[in-house]
Amino acid sequence: MPLGGLQHYTIEPQNLERTREFYCDVLGLENGDRPPLDFPGYWLYSGGQATVHLMGTRKPRDGIVVRGTERTYQDTGRLDHIAFAATDVDGVRKRLQASNVKFREQIVPRTGDTQIFLYDPDGIGVELNFPKT
Template sequence: MPLGVLQHYTIEPSDLEATKTFYCDVLGLEDGDRPPLGFPGYWLYSGGVPTVHLLGKRQPRDGIVVRGTRKKFKDTGRFDHIAFAATDIDGVRKRLQEKNVQFREQTIPRTGGQQIFLYDPDGVGVELNFPPP
């Protein structure tokens, strides 16, 4: 069973609106079409693809563990971060500074690619990968 490309990742944020604002206003994702799923949330698009799903408060259903109710795990385990391909490192750096978002940068040894690392409002790590200059 070969896998295809990553379709999306889902976050159950502590503050739905603040997290939507972060991903849209800081990282530039777009709030897009979402089916009427019966609970609040957003599908945030990157390049026309619904990449980040945000879940609002939900009622428990069979087979679904809802944050704040019965949970199977204490946290998301070893999940560390999600990465996006990015362009215009100078523009991104300026945008982050204007929005007072803390970040760190590094250059990838040997390839010269550049990276920016930051965290969303709930501490989910975000990596932005820029091609070598």
Template sequence: MCSGSKTAIALDFPGYWLYSGGTATVHLMGTRKPREGIVVRGTEKKYEDTGRLDHIAFAATDVEGMRKRLQSKGVKFRESVVPRTGDIQFFLYDPDGVGVELNFPKT
């Protein structure tokens, strides 16, 4: 479910996207089931200090440069394409186990 004037998309978990100036800024997500590429707290690793914070998301640029940088540093990440927009997303974890989402606009 999405808030604002954006079109709702079907997801397999509950959530709301809060917008600022037409840009999805805060993602509030409900419980998700684990699946490939999706780690749900408590199933594979236990992070004591993240509380209910699942992940933070950033608008990003230079997808090729970031991909090369993460790979050169040995950072594990999952890459996906948003079907309705063609935007590219990277998903990774910070050292404390908080998820980080990087969103790159379609080029």
């Protein structure tokens, strides 16, 4: 059974609104249609695909594992980072600087592509990959 492309990843942020603002206002994802689920959240779209799901607090029920309320967000466990294909490196750089988002930039050896690395409000690594122009 071959796997297809990645459909989405889900974040359970400390502050749902702050994280939505970061992904929409800073990274440019679009808040879009989400089924009427019984807990708060957002589906954020990139290129018409609901790529990032933000999940608010859920109530425990059969078959659903809900993390305890004593959560800490000092690291993201085994998840190191998530990567996006991106365009307009100069525009993104300016947008990050205008939002006071710290980032690191590097050129990929051999390909010459530009990568920008940053962290979301919960410390999840985000990598933006820009093809060499």
